[in-house]
Amino acid sequence: MGDTLALYGHLIAARIRAQLQYRGSFVLETVGHAVVTFLDFVVILVLFANVPRLATWSQPEIALLYGISALAFAITDLMVGQLDWLSNWVRDGTFDQMLLRPRGTLFQIVSSDFQLRRLGKAAQGLVVLVYALSVLPIEWTPLRALLLVATIPVSAVIFISIWVFTICIVFWTVDGKEVANAFSYGGQFFAQFPMNIYDRWLRRFLGYLVPIAFISYFPALYILGKPDPLGLPAALQFAGPLVALVAALAAGRMWRVAVRHYQSAGG
Amino acid sequence: MALIEVENIRKDFVVTRKAGRLRRERSVVHAVDGISFTIERGTIVGYIGPNGAGKSTTVKMLTGILVPSAGRISVDGLVPTEQRIPLARRIGVMFGQRIQLWWDLPLIESFELFRHIYSVKAERYRENLASFRELLELDPFLETPVRQLSLGQRVRGELTAAMLHDPEVLFLDEPTIGLDVVAKQRVREFLLRANRERGVTVLLTTHDLADIERLSSRILIIDHGKLIYDGDVEALKARYGTERVLVVDLEEPGPPLRLEDARVIRTEGLRQWIAFERDRTSAARLVAEVAAQAALRDLTVEEPEIEDVVRRIYRGVAQHAPNV
Numbered sequence: 001m002g003d004t005l006a007l008y009g010h011l012i013a014a015r016i017r018a019q020l021q022y023r024g025s026f027v028l029e030t031v032g033h034a035v036v037t038f039l040d041f042v043v044i045l046v047l048f049a050n051v052p053r054l055a056t057w058s059q060p061e062i063a064l065l066y067g068i069s070a071l072a073f074a075i076t077d078l079m080v081g082q083l084d085w086l087s088n089w090v091r092d093g094t095f096d097q098m099l100l101r102p103r104g105t106l107f108q109i110v111s112s113d114f115q116l117r118r119l120g121k122a123a124q125g126l127v128v129l130v131y132a133l134s135v136l137p138i139e140w141t142p143l144r145a146l147l148l149v150a151t152i153p154v155s156a157v158i159f160i161s162i163w164v165f166t167i168c169i170v171f172w173t174v175d176g177k178e179v180a181n182a183f184s185y186g187g188q189f190f191a192q193f194p195m196n197i198y199d200r201w202l203r204r205f206l207g208y209l210v211p212i213a214f215i216s217y218f219p220a221l222y223i224l225g226k227p228d229p230l231g232l233p234a235a236l237q238f239a240g241p242l243v244a245l246v247a248a249l250a251a252g253r254m255w256r257v258a259v260r261h262y263q264s265a266g267g
Numbered sequence: 268m269a270l271i272e273v274e275n276i277r278k279d280f281v282v283t284r285k286a287g288r289l290r291r292e293r294s295v296v297h298a299v300d301g302i303s304f305t306i307e308r309g310t311i312v313g314y315i316g317p318n319g320a321g322k323s324t325t326v327k328m329l330t331g332i333l334v335p336s337a338g339r340i341s342v343d344g345l346v347p348t349e350q351r352i353p354l355a356r357r358i359g360v361m362f363g364q365r366i367q368l369w370w371d372l373p374l375i376e377s378f379e380l381f382r383h384i385y386s387v388k389a390e391r392y393r394e395n396l397a398s399f400r401e402l403l404e405l406d407p408f409l410e411t412p413v414r415q416l417s418l419g420q421r422v423r424g425e426l427t428a429a430m431l432h433d434p435e436v437l438f439l440d441e442p443t444i445g446l447d448v449v450a451k452q453r454v455r456e457f458l459l460r461a462n463r464e465r466g467v468t469v470l471l472t473t474h475d476l477a478d479i480e481r482l483s484s485r486i487l488i489i490d491h492g493k494l495i496y497d498g499d500v501e502a503l504k505a506r507y508g509t510e511r512v513l514v515v516d517l518e519e520p521g522p523p524l525r526l527e528d529a530r531v532i533r534t535e536g537l538r539q540w541i542a543f544e545r546d547r548t549s550a551a552r553l554v555a556e557v558a559a560q561a562a563l564r565d566l567t568v569e570e571p572e573i574e575d576v577v578r579r580i581y582r583g584v585a586q587h588a589p590n591v
Contacts, residue, residue, distance in 0.1 A: 006383070010380060018369065021371050096332050096362070097367055099330075099331055099351060102386075103384060
């Protein structure tokens with residue numbers, strides 16, 4: 001374990017040094033990314049300014065959902081955003097070399113990249129989260145504080161599991177990347193709003209089966225001390241870690257099956 | 268027990284292609300179709316065959332990349348795809364057309380990363396690196412980013428990376444492809460020394476008959492997914508590689524030459540291609556015979572290409588096998 005963490009450090013440091021080799025391109029990309037992130041932020045401000053309430057949720061309450069979801073997804077993107085490349089690696093056979101090294105393939109994907117510019121996205125999520133927490137009249141208890149702190153990594157694990165699980169489709173059909181994106185990027189969008197605005201079937205599928213409701217909705221209910229507009233058991237508000245564990249196990253299992261199906265490329 | 272044991276392995280790929288607007292036809296391609304062989308520790312074995320014969324697919328099954336559709340493989344006592352990670356620590360792999368090194372980083376940094384990935388002890392790493400730096404003359408470009416290396420330099424870097432963790436066996440897929448004569452020679456020297464001094468077993472695929480001649484005594488030939496020859500290189504040449512081609516440029520165009528123990532297989536303007544059997548006549552006698560008939564401007568002798576040898580063997584197999 002210690003050895004693996006040290007290796008992660010070495011590999012990520014190498015990736016960062018590589019990015020800094022192309023200084024001009026790095027600066028341009030970072031600036032570009034910051035501009036796009038800022039525009040996203042403007043969209044949220046406009047949205048919040050015009051929608052003071054959304055299905056029993058006040059504007060700062062929605063900002064809390066948004067902040068949790070954006071921050072957790074930014075961490076996800078920082079760690080496994082390179083899954084976007086997996087379909088190319090599978091198509092051209094680059095994935096071969098991951099199978100030739102004495103380390104887990106998922107670990108190698110996680111450690112294969114670290115895009116510094118994605119930190120901007122995390123900062124944006126953090127700003128919204130801090131704003132929400134500063135204006136909301138939350139009655140803090142140790143349990144609420146603990147749940148908030150735990151929710152970020154737990155939700156990131158859920159996002160990562162969803163992404164890993166769905167990206168496995170590229171081992172069968174190389175064009176399947178868009179399907180996975182619908183769940184990863186789409187999931188982040190879905191988690192930004194309260195579950196009770198969605199249609200029942202959408203909620204069942206994306207909220208519970210793909211457990212996006214556990215990312216921001218359930219923990220936010222507890223932190224806010226808000227009665228669940230859907231009237232679901234309060235225990236669900238603490239189920240995040242368990243859901244994350246199950247999701248991670250399912251994703252790991254799926255990944256192993258998918259890798260066995262890998263067909264490489266060329267003669 | 269032999270280091271590598273392969274028993275009746277097969278690899279089928281399902282290929283779908285469009286047949287009409289919505290309909291898709293599925294067909295099964297047998298990339299590897301029932302191959303068996305064993306390789307003893309400390310040997311160098313050449314694995315050859317035309318493009319698409321199944322060479323790379325076999326190597327990918329041996330190294331744990333592809334799961335065989337059927338059959339049994341054991342490499343140093345391990346089942347490749349079942350025990351991929353322990354196997355990866357004991358094998359070194361170099362695919363001539365793939366890059367293992369970190370493209371944007373100085374070469375030495377890739378070696379450092381491999382040291383961590385393979386958990387090579389610091390002292391052993393220093394010893395190995397020092398030895399490869401000298402053998403492969405890496406020092407002039409050790410600090411150069413990999414993307415700026417020439418192909419020859421990069422291959423030397425790749426070979427080092429494949430050897431830093433003291434593998435028991437090296438799998439090389441086209442290690443000399445695209446290299447000039449000097450660089451090829453350097454790679455071959457290195458492999459011979461690794462085999463002799465470190466006892467590394469080597470399995471290499473190549474299109475270059477010279478690689479095989481310099482390196483290995485044993486050769487496996489595969490075509491259409493089947494093993495069609497397993498034996499010594501000398502025996503192979505004696506049996507199939509005896510036909511050489513003398514290419515002559517004449518001073519004036521003329522009809523195909525008539526020669527005693529050889530035949531003209533092609534003419535083009537002033538140039539004629541004459542095939543002859545090594546054991547029936549010599550190049551020198553043939554040249555004299557040609558010179559007696561026409562004025563010679565230039566000449567070269569072509570050695571049989573590995574593809575030709577394979578084709579001849581395959582034809583032989585097809586002729587002898589019933590039901591073909």
